[in-house]
Amino acid sequence: MGNESRRLLLLLIFLLTVQLRVISVIGICEHSFNDGNKLYNFSLASPLPKFPHGILSEDGFYKVAGNETVLWFQLCGGMLFNHDPPRCAQCSECGGPSRCGTECSALAARNAGGYQVCSTLGHASSTNVSILDKQNPFKGVIVRMSSSGKDPSCSLSVSIICDSNGAQGPDSVEKLGTCDYATTLRHPSGCATVISIGGKGFGWFGTLLIIIICLFGAYLLAGTVYRYFFLGVYGIEAVPNLDLWASLPHRTQIFFSSLVRQFSGPSTSHRNSYSPVNS
16 A cells, blocks of 8 residues: 555544544534424534634633632533643642643632632533523523542533523632532523424434435445555445445346236236137
């Protein structure tokens, strides 16, 4: 395999890795709520005209202070710090003192004897999205993150109020328990996309059909990549089992023709060929 093929293979692997990371970020912050004949969809990490990263802070983190506590958090992903990083004497489960805040999604700092002690409140993998008000799904959603490690079980709940006019907040911190916090922000990503389903849907057969089509597409893609890069097969011949797929239309025609003959009985010309001969 030449250098060009190796470069193409590395590029393909890189693009697939990026795609998987994007899908994982979007997936953890998606939520659907079925209310009768309406389906309310929330996709917090999807780009919007004025917010290309969706609900994710473009600074890499949100920061809010209140009740003698400072919160750093990021929604739908991990935190990144190009400025104003947390400076904590302890930062277990979130990067340690030297890289504090880089290995979790929510962090709380409190002053103890003149220096900050931090507690990890949640990770991206623990993100859970729910409806803020089931009686009024247009109001927004709650994003909850939790952490259960050496520290007592901690959590952060962020209420995202639907506001199509722009983003605002967070402005305050509410302490709900020993290590449970809550805050609120307004953002267009908290607004639902409504689909009228009218009692209809794919059903189990449609879902099964989609799964089969996706698996078939993945098989063709993987087989083509393998034959192209590792076996050196180029052009249309790189498609695995090409002869089989090319013969499918003819095979299908023969199959349906045999069914028609089976259910319609012998044709007139067929009966006439076996009619008795007059003496």
